[in-house]
């Protein structure tokens with residue numbers, strides 16, 4: 040990447056803000072706000088040292104958690120707006136960035152095929168999901184919220200925040216909602232809302248939304264789609280190469296709400312989730328008046344349809360700029376980026392499937408791979424130990440550190456894929472890799488060889 044374009048753009052950003060400030064008469068900064076130049080230097084020197092202790096998320100050797108560097112265009116846009124510091128709670132706080140937010144959310148809604156909708160950005164996927172569950176609880180105060188065992192852990196927690204009763208649905212060997220178990224439970228319990236996940240945080244499983252819609256017909260419940268991680272992959276759903284299973288994605292438009300996190304796969308810095316409802320009338324649940332805020336316009340203020348009050352207008356601005364540079368299209372902008380991350384996972388899965396030293400949990404549906412070192416006997420304690428060892432050797436190699444992630448899976452769930460496994464531990468630790476960067480694709484052969492070698496060494500030692 041040609042970093043210097045962005046460096047000169049950074050200077051442009053500063054200059055532009057300066058010009059904007061000059062529209063008003065200048066005045067002296069108050070002395071209480073002044074910092075001596077020496078002090079700035081020394082504090083920032085210490086600060087740089089501290090930041091040096093971060094993990095290198097930007098690098099292709101970082102193939103661990105769901106962490107991806109924002110695009111420089113997004114960072115610059117964020118930084119520039121941050122100098123103004125708009126607040127998208129109200130048009131009074133962020134007159135222009137609120138409009139950018141509406142435009143950006145419109146594009147996200149269109150990507151999912153929502154025509155009429157109500158939506159906004161949030162500071163995270165957790166808050167976006169909280170809003171969806173809270174609306175569900177407002178519609179069905181007495182009914183249960185159901186989600187799968189591999190759904191994000193915050194659904195459970197947020198149900199207790201809103202005081203909703205909930206029920207967990209079993210998953211199948213791919214980590215998707217087990218529709219048989221779901222139907223059994225629909226027969227017995229009053230389930231008002233089902234959370235379907237598009238890209239589970241553990242292994243990137245995609246719940247069969249098209250099948251869930253059939254059950255919705257029969258049992259009448261709401262479906263909320265948690266596509267915080269996997270939502271952008273819908274761009275590949277109409278691709279003839281069938282890089283992903285299209286049906287679940289193309290069914291999202293018939294669900295009641297969807298969450299997508301631009302700060303996961305959307306090249307955004309943190310502080311950017313979003314919630315979109317298919318029926319705009321749910322806005323009534325948000326209805327409130329504020330004695331302080333809504334004065335400058337009769338237009339909809341985003342704070343009137345959002346649980347949060349202050350939100351960074353800079354997040355909306357960054358997303359808006361990013362979407363100008365990377366439109367939500369299959370063959371341009373975002374699509375080709377997602378296609379490469381997906382191909383990286385497919386390629387690595389092929390290599391692991393053939394490997395003597397590594398075993399895959401289940402075939403990846405998106406760009407997340409879960410695997411473990413093969414051992415002489417299939418025992419959960421031994422798999423955990425070997426996974427830990429491999430994780431540590433990879434991250435601690437000074438010359439060539441590779442950053443993987445770990446995943447703790449209920450051993451019972453693992454036995455769905457490996458019935459012969461000895462369950463001597465309740466949970467088994469596996470290795471997990473989110474291949475979120477397009478640069479991962481070309482790196483896979485080398486990465487695989489390296490990890491496979493470590494697995495071989497570890498096995499020989501045990």
Ligand SMILES: *Cc1c(COP(=O)(O)O)cnc(C)c1O
Nearest residue numbers: 163164165191240265267268300
């Ligand atoms: C990351 C994630 C969340 C939580 O989102 P945050 O932005 O981290 O709060 C929820 N659901 C899924 C499926 C996720 O991957």
